[in-house]
Amino acid sequence: MVMKFIKHYTGTTMSKLALLELAKVQSLDRTEVDIISGWWKDLGLAQEFKDARNQLLHWYLWPMASLTDPSLSEQRIELTKPIALVFLIDDILDVYGTLDELILFTEAVKRWDSNTLEQLPYNLRICVEALYKVTQEINDKIYKKYGFNPNEFLKQALRPHCTNLYEAVLLEAKWFALGHMPMADDYIKNGMVSDTWSKTGVRNRVT
Template identity: 30%
Template structure:
């Protein structure tokens, strides 16, 4: 029944049988939890709150280790290796978050971009959710910075700058030319420089590894499209215009697709 509940999470609109299966299994699993041993009850309770399909695997692993430990039939050697593996990889993830945090502090974004939110750990969760594998350590660091810079863009277009300034800023990102924003406030130049430097880092990283430099071009193009979509939202706000759902959905879709 538990497996059927998890399988039902993959349903799409119109799959009525799976919809019924989800409701049936959820109700029945909820009703029998008190009759199960603590380990199994804990796992099912967590699954009902956050099914495997919607969870971050590495975080789920930590919970499963705890549940497995409570199982009287657990294998002690396997449990010891699972704990060792988790702790070693966790230290790597902590170092990665630490390196992004050092970049944030070294760049003094909190002072120079005073309106920006400190979302370093939140930004790191994006690449961490995609892969926790040790071999993707460099990618997690870079994507964590990419998401942080996207947050800068979001805050810049939401809470700072006039329409004229934001349009110039968008043009600068399109051309990756800082001369376009020579007349703009210093904080916007800091955001632009952060994006430009990160694109240069990615280009250097890919070319040094003997790979195509097209990756950085795609990143630049994606930043421009995101800035363009944020600019549309800024214009709506400036003009006190309330878009219809299809307009908003189309514009927000551009942001999500590029991210």
């Protein structure tokens, strides 16, 4: 779409400036993706859970599209991190978690209390710990830069959406464990929460 408009003004000063700006933005995007990729690799969760989705570029597209100002580079990078973890945890619950583990996990997310994590199996615990850590790192950066402690705000921004999502996944797990076939309306209603696209709520609330 951008190139279509640039070509319309080919040969003009405007098109030359637009091409320079486009190259600058694309270079910044590549740099941000490299930074996020390094963080994701160091986190080690993708290697731990090989059946989970590994779509870092896909997760980055949301912050890139919603925070378009080039000066918001740090915000795009930091926002991609919790989005990636929410996707990963959703996949882990589908593939790795038992019903009892899902119940414990959902309660831990509701409370947002690190003291409750010891009850969780290792795979679920390290994911929640990573989510806590990312939230705390964002908190520290905001405090250092602006002198404002957003800890409670970040918890309130992430916890309701994570809780709703994982409660929906838990309900699906209960249906499966009990051999229950839900009515179409119930399935669709719950699916609107548990579906991947519902996770945009995390993005919208944080931004």
